[in-house]
Amino acid sequence: MGASLSNLTEGSNGTAMGPGLGDIPESCVACVFTYLTPPEICNLARLNRAFRGAASSDSVWEMKLPSNYQDLLDLVPPERYQILSKKDIFALLSRPVPFDDGNKEVWLDRVTGRVCMAISAKGMAITGIDDRRYWNWVSTEESRFHTVAYLQQIWWFEVDGVVKFPLPADIYTLSFRLHLGRFSKRLGRRVSSFEHTHGWDIKPVTFELSTCDGQLASCEHYLDDTEQDYDNGNHKRGCWIDYKVGEFIVNDSEPVTEVRFSVKQIDCTHSKGGLCVDSVFIIPTDLKERKRKGMLK
Numbered sequence: 257m258g259a260s261l262s263n264l265t266e267g268s269n270g271t272a273m274g275p276g277l278g279d280i281p282e283s284c285v286a287c288v289f290t291y292l293t294p295p296e297i298c299n300l301a302r303l304n305r306a307f308r309g310a311a312s313s314d315s316v317w318e319m320k321l322p323s324n325y326q327d328l329l330d331l332v333p334p335e336r337y338q339i340l341s342k343k344d345i346f347a348l349l350s351r352p353v354p355f356d357d358g359n360k361e362v363w364l365d366r367v368t369g370r371v372c373m374a375i376s377a378k379g380m381a382i383t384g385i386d387d388r389r390y391w392n393w394v395s396t397e398e399s400r401f402h403t404v405a406y407l408q409q410i411w412w413f414e415v416d417g418v419v420k421f422p423l424p425a426d427i428y429t430l431s432f433r434l435h436l437g438r439f440s441k442r443l444g445r446r447v448s449s450f451e452h453t454h455g456w457d458i459k460p461v462t463f464e465l466s467t468c469d470g471q472l473a474s475c476e477h478y479l480d481d482t483e484q485d486y487d488n489g490n491h492k493r494g495c496w497i498d499y500k501v502g503e504f505i506v507n508d509s510e511p512v513t514e515v516r517f518s519v520k521q522i523d524c525t526h527s528k529g530g531l532c533v534d535s536v537f538i539i540p541t542d543l544k545e546r547k548r549k550g551m552l553k
Contacts, residue, residue: 285310290319293367294346317342320369321349322424328362328371331355352400360419361400365543371424373538376401380417382533384410394438398496399534406438408452409529413461414520417536425508429541430465430501432519435532436479436493448494453530456480461521463501468514473502479531496534503541 285306289297301311310316321342322328329337329345331353337345346369352361359379363372382405384390390410393403407413415432436456437448456479464474477499481492499519506513517536521528 280306283310286313286316289313289316294320294350294369295367312341312343314342317346320346322364322369322371324371324422324424325349325364327422328353328364331362359401362421365540368540368543370426370540370543372540372543373419373421373423374400375417375419375536375538376403377405377415377533377535378403380415380533380536383412383414394532396439398439401535404435405533407529407531407533409454409527411524411527412522413528413531414518414522415533416516416518418514418516419538420512420514422511423506423513423538425506425510427503427505427541428538429503429544430473430515430517431498431537431539431544432463432501432517433496433498433534433537434479434519435496435534437530438532439494450493450530453480453493455526455528456521456531458526458528459521459523461519463499463517463519465501465504465515465517467504467516469510471504473504475501498537 289300289310292300297311297316301308325345328349332348337348340348346364350364350366352363352374354361356379359376361374364370365372376399378393378401382391385405390408392406392408394406395403398404437450437453439446439448441447460476460478462474462476464472466472479492479497501517501519504515515538519533
């Protein structure tokens, strides 16, 4: 794209043809850039000096940052951002920023600048987690937190969490990331073991969320495949599944949002096991939907 646009400023023999892209004032380019996405701005910055200057303008990147970006910066040591431009601040915040002893992360989506969040299993309250007869911590590169909680067997399954954060106004979707079976690598290949996997097809688990302003959502899912699922080729075992709990709305008038969430199956008439609990994600709803459809990377 850059090469084809650059050709507009030259004749076929390399001589100037008159006014071209290089003659557009940097301030005008900056105005156009406010309507583009960060990746588009970075691509166009390669065209000429005016485009490079506009692509580094604080006024452009100020509009790409969310209204609460200072709250995200407060999680970062001051020496890491005090001398940074707004463009570099956007780049810094588009990488995961850990907080709460590294058990939670917040970051900006690189295309839209929207705020996203993840909470690790270690950032949640898990019934029986300290008893190794029931639970174990498993190290893995398949988790952004590099550790997941693995349930061998238990009668009372309950995982609860809470997050308090000044989220910007938006509609968010909260989901749990779960995996039936324990996985490992053998001879370079990923293999799953279902030795302990049982009980999830008897009764559904309940997912819930609530917010400090009274919003509620809940749903139920059978975590294990039913016979009909097998017939249709829908296998849940051995795969990471994102279970959507629900949506909640944050308004500008809310300085800090508190969200509580849980997944449980507390019917003690049967035991259940063989489940990995990775994390909870809080993602802007339409952003999550577009990513699911492959419209955003």
